Amino acid sequence: MTRTANTSAAVRQQRHEAPDSLDDFPTPPWATRALCEELAREGFDLAAMDAWEPCCNRGYMAEPLRESFRSVFATDVKDYGYAGQNGVADFLIDWAQDAPKVDFVVMNPPFKLGLEFIQHALKHARVGVAAFVRSAFVEGGARYGALFRDRPEALVLPFVERVVLWRGVLLDPEVPVWRVKKDGQGALEKPTSATAYSWLVWIKPPMWNGRSEHRRIAPCRxxxxxxxxxxxxPQHLRAQEAREDQGKLEWV
Structure with a gap:
């Protein structure tokens, strides 16, 4: 596996989506490093393993993975300009012989397609799958029947501190941004989030003992x-560049 562009038939397949239909919420790098620490704690020698990041976006998850894994194959249904992207392709296609041989699939899947992405990832990963999801993802009868009942997670790793995601941009949570509120008044503020996130990790037999462990990720940002x-x-989020449309900044 290399970081050069992959031009196979599978990688050239694309699902064309309107820009506003994509779940463009980049994952802060520290959250991925936290996962790698948890996997190492479980005894996995990541430096001897290969990973696939199928939702690579701008590379904010793929690059931290490269700090720990031997190699990372990075793809996405859209080209966000990430230099380390191996191909533009829909992860849910039939990759057949073009699928990379990887130990782990690690991803922040689209929320509406999370179930399908996890099911597909379990077909390709030799060792396991790690999905960064809203903590509420574990709820719901449909996902329980299609996934959790027969293939429960090996690890449920909720974050103690909030991981704040913004649509379309990765922002330092320590740096205030300019927002225009409903009353039309603008102010600098550090965004907060009402959404909790977790890593869900599946380990495939025979390495999995059949038991699920719930373990909190202690504050580590x-x-x-x-x-x-x-x-x-970005300039448009700085106070001196404030404009009327800045209230459109969205975090979840």
Missing amino acids: QRLTRPGDYPPL
């Missing part, structure tokens, strides 16, 4: 944040 993780604050 500051410890696992590295210089250069966050791009510069």
Whole structure:
């Protein structure tokens, strides 16, 4: 596996989507490093393993994975300009012989397609699958019947501190951004989130003992944040560049 562009027939297949239909919520790098620490704690030698990141977006998850895994195959249904992307392709296609041989599939899947992405990932991963999802993903009869009842997670890893995601941009949660509120008044504020996130990890037999473990990820954002993780604050989110349409900034 290399970081050069893959031009196979499977990778060239694309699902064309309207820009506003994509779940464009980049994952903060520290949240991926937290997963890698948990996997290492379970005894996995990630430096000897290969991973597939099928929702690579702008690379904010793939790059931290490359710090721990031997190699990372990065794809996405859209080209976001990430230099390390191996191909533009829909993960849910029939990859056949073009599928990379990987130990783990690690991803932040589209919320509405989370079930399908996890099921598909379990077909390709030799060892396991890790999905970054809203903690409420574990609820619901449909997902229980289609996935959790017969293939429960090996690890349920909720974050103690909130992982804040923004649509279309990765922002440093320590840097205030300018927002226009409903009353028309603007102010600088650090965004917060009412949404809780977890890593769900499936380990395939024979490495899995059949039991599920629930373990919280202790506060670690500051410890696992590295210089250069966050791009510069976009001009339109700075106070001096405030405009009427800045209230459209969305975080979840």
